[in-house]
Amino acid sequence: MPSLVKRCLIYLAGLFILSSGVVLMIKSNVGIAPWDALNVALSERIGLTVGxxxxxxxxxxxxxxxxxxxxxxxxxxxxxxxxxGVFVDLLNLKLLSSMEVEPILLRWVLFVGGLSVLALGIVIYLRAALPTVPNDELMLAITERTGWGIHVTKTIGEIAALLLAVMWQGPVGLGTIIVVVCLGLFVGLFDQLLSKAGVPRSFTVRSMDE
Structure with missing residues (x-):
């Protein structure tokens, strides 16, 4: 299989995992990631789908x-x-549309699972070295300019999104604050784990052929 095809498969898998994490947190109903809270708020106030x-x-x-x-x-x-956008709407409006979790403990379990899945998806798709999601590119852009770790710059981006979500009266809850504090840490953790497992941060043609 050509290396580019492998990278595309890794890329799509990472984006699907990322999208799954987004929808799982939405379904937990205890607060969602700031960027997603902003998207949900805009959808509810202006129209169009979250995707x-x-x-x-x-x-x-x-x-x-x-x-x-x-x-x-x-x-x-x-x-x-x-x-x-397509994955989120597919999961949220079709595949997982009937998912409802009532017990608060299970909602928090779903939230933590969604947060972990989201962070893992980010780390996986970035390793394909293909076009970056703009809010993750924001993390990388700030890292390039400052030299700070991605766990720090990711948190900065989440705080900015949180302020916008509050401004638009999005579904901000305790879970949203947890995302702001922990998503960068989770991304850094999964990044380190995959690196220690021998998975390079960037899948170049050479590394994929080896």
């Missing part, structure tokens, strides 16, 4: 990232947000 707002907000972030990096906007970032 549509994933694409629209991501498109805006592409231009924000270009300002931070002082480079031409990376329009390739439209690819992952289009894929994620």
């Amino acid at each position: 549509s707002w994933v694409f629209i907000v991501g498109g805006i972030l592409i231009f924000v990232n270009s300002i931070i990096r002082r480079k031409v906007p990376n329009l390739a970032g439209l690819i992952p947000i289009l894929i994620i």
Whole structure:
């Protein structure tokens, strides 16, 4: 199998895992990730599906990232947000539409599981070295400019999204605060675990052929 095909499969798998984490946290109903809270708020207040707002907000972030990096906007970032938008709507409106969890303990279990799945999906798809989701590119852009770790820069991006979600009166809860504090740590943890397992941070053609 050609290396590019393998990278694309890893990429799609990571994005699907990421999207699954998003929807699991939405279904937990104890607070969701700040970017997702913003997308849900915009969907409820303006219209369109959550997946549509994933694409629209991501498109805006592409231009924000270009300002931070002082480079031409990376329009390739439209690819992952289009894929994620489709996955989120497929899972949220079709495959998992009937999922309802009532006991509070099980809702928190679902939330923690969703947070872990989200972080794992981020780490996996980034390793394919294909177009980056704009809000993750924001993390990488800040890292490039400051030299800070991705757990720090991811948290900065989540705080910015949290402020916007509160402004639009999104479904912000205790779980949202936990995401702000812990998502960067979870991403860093899974990044280290995969690195220690011998999975490179970037799947170049050579590494995939080996």
